[in-house]
Amino acid sequence: MGNIFSISLSLDPIITRCSDCATGQASYICNLEDNLHALQAEVAGLKELRSDLMSRVRIAEDEQQLKRLNQVEGWLSRAETLINDADQLIVQSPQHVENLCMGGCCSTHPRSGIKFGKQIAKKLQEVKDQKENGDFSDVASKPPLPSATERPSEPTVGLESNFNKVWTSLQKEQVGIIGVYGLGGVGKTTLLNQINNKFHDTTHDYHVIWAVASQDRPIERVQDQIAERIGISNEGWKSKSLDEKAEGIFQVLCKKKFALLLDDIWEWFDLTRAGVPLPAKENGSKVIFTTRRFDVCCQMQPSMDNNIRVECLPRGEAFRLFEEKVGSETLRMHPDICKLAEAVVEECAGLPLALITIGRAMASKKTPREWEYATEVLRQSATSMLPGVGKEMYPKLKFSYDCLPDERFRSCFLYCSLYQEDYHIEKDELVDCWIGEGLLDEHTNLSNARNQGHFIIGSLIDACLLEKAEYDDCVKMHDVIRDMALWIAGESEKEKFFVKSGVQLKDQPKAKKWEEVTRMSLMYNQIENLTEILECPNLQTFFLGSNDLKVIMDDFFNFMPMLRVLDLSQNIILGELPVGIAKLVSLEHLNLSETGIKSCLSN
Known part of the structure; x- marks a missing residue:
């Protein structure tokens, strides 16, 4: 009895396995090896197809500036997932193949074998289907135009109030054209950049167009930039006449609500001739432009409320901008540097371009002596002596x-x-x-x-x-x-100017080549006596006002035959004119106001 019982125990697992293999799912085990080989081949084919498609997509995107189709993006994503899943199954397959028995028709672990066989068969069909769906005649198309494109910009100082004025004006229905004006380097383009990026970061229904005018053919240049932005620039665009371009631009913009940001115009810009529909309450469009000229603002639109002047920075904000560019570490190198930096900032008079340029030039200057020199250079109006400043600013x-x-x-x-x-x-x-x-x-x-x-x-x-x-x-x-x-x-x-005004001179200055000087200003000094002859054969204007003049030698003006304008005003102590002034045969304008002169010529 014991022997019979023992045999029944040893046959039981085999009977169970055979029972599982005999069911309708046995094919998953029997076909496992064939399906594995087929899956490996199909996955290799899918990888090649994916690689070819990606090459076509990269060419379209990088060289033709197109955007891949959503269906292509979806196919590539699904292909990537299928390939990864299939590769994982293939890695797991050896252990399941080793479990096969009875000529590959059964498995020592039938349940896991059937489950794995099902996964292989399913994945094989999915890969085949994916390959069949991978035939695309087009892989990319022209992308839809964004409502606004972000422009690179740096953090700004002191433009907040001007930005708020412009942005508030933009919200008013009755305002169509806004002018932003101010002297060069005051931050007009930076402000327009902020407006552009505000459009980019907010929800709106404008199509925002950035264009830069120029002195040379401003309308044509702006037309080209508008055409590029609204997507009508093509191979034949450049051969079109100005009027043809204007018609093409108008046909597109008249159907859009647009905001044209027009930077750096130097004269009245004819929007109509460029093809830009005039902003009106009905179309809701806007034009914001920058210029250095107030008269251009008035020509573009006469309303003073819509012409916004960008002013120079007040002292506190000017110092903050300067500190950003020079670096707080430099200012802390020595106790005297910060005080000297305040003097430098004062000489910049709040002009951002000057603050930025000079700040960068001084960023490497770590000693008080260097800063003292820079301060003196600025006071003498010799900024070009600072490295890079004259050339850049x-x-x-x-x-x-x-x-x-x-x-x-x-x-x-x-x-x-x-x-x-x-x-x-x-x-x-x-x-x-x-x-x-x-x-x-x-x-x-x-x-x-x-x-x-x-x-x-x-x-x-x-x-x-x-x-x-x-x-x-x-x-x-x-x-x-x-x-x-x-x-x-x-x-x-x-x-050739010789200008030493307001620099605390007490004596006559020296110069290497007096004969080249055409205009000279020594006003607002403390000069008392003019006792050295100046040979200035080309001098036409001579400002000597607001000094402490007591004596002018008789022959002082003998060698100034071309002098036409002479200002001796506000020299209260000066009591008489030298005899030699009679030799100024070209003199047209003589200012003797607020002097002590009582007689025309000395004895």
Whole structure:
């Protein structure tokens, strides 16, 4: 009995396995090896198909700037998942193959064998189906245009109030065109960048277009940028005429609610000629532009409420911006440096471009002596002596000068730099000097000449090269703009200025080549005596006002045959003129106001 019982125990597992194999699921075990080989081959094929498709997608995206189709993206994602799952099954397969018995039709572990066989069969079918669905005639298409594209920008200082003004104006239905103006380097483009990125970061229904105008063919250049942004620029675009381009742009924009951000215009920009529909309450579109010229703002739209001037930074914000660029570590290197840095910031007069440029130039200066030198250089209006400053800053500012109508306007502008820093220049006195120098047109009477002079002053104010002073009869020049003007004069072959105004001189200055000087200003010093002859054969203007003059030697003016303008005003102690002044045969304008002169010539 014991032997029989023993045999029944040993046969029981075999009977059980055979029973499992005899059911309808035996095929999963019997076909396991064949399905494994087939799966490996199909997965290899799927990998090749995926690789080929990815190559086509990369070419479309990188070279043709297209966007892959959603169905292609979905197929690639599913293929990736299938390949990973199949590879895992293939890695697990050896142990299940080893369990096969009876010629591969049974398994020593039938339940797990059947389960694994099912997984292999299912995955094989999924891979086949995926391959069949991988035939795409097109893999990418032109992407939909985003409502706004983000522009690179740095953190800003002091533009918050201006940003809020512009953004608030944009929300008003009745406002279609907004002008942003101010002198070069004050932050207008930075502000427009902020507006653009605000559109990018918020939900709205505008199609935002950024375009930069230029001096050369501004309409055509703006048209090209608009066409690129709204997706109508193609191979034939460049061959089209200006009017054809305008028609193409208009046909698209008249159906959109757009916001055109137009940077750096220098004259009235004809929106209609460019193909831009004029913003109106009905279409809800907007145009925001920047310019250095106030008159351009008025030409684009006359409402003063919608013309926003970007002012220079107040002292606290100016120092904060400067500290960001120079680095707080540099300012803490020595107790004196921070105090000297305040003096440097004051010389920048709140102009962001100057604060940033000079801040970067001073970032590596770690000793008080270096900072003392920089402060003195700035006070002497010799900023170009600081490494990189003149080369980086002045050319950007000079563009406003270059865009003045003609050489007469440019000469009148440069003339203003003869006055000392922060000086309130009387308009009438300035115009009389221009007339005396012969800078204005020849007129039939003095009144017409003065009218032209005041017109030029207004134009220089419009160009943000002069500023209105606290009093209506005066103007002033921003410190950095004055430095730029002196830099231009220093680079000029025609104009040679010698300017030492307001620098505490007590004696006559020295110069290497007096014969080259065309204009000289020694105003607002403490000079008492002029006892050395200056040979200045080309000198046309000489400012000596607001000194402590007591004596001018008789022969002092003997070698100034071209002198046309002489200012000796506000020398209260000066009691008489030298005999030699009679030799100034070209003299047209002589200012003796607020002097102690009682006789015209000395004995």
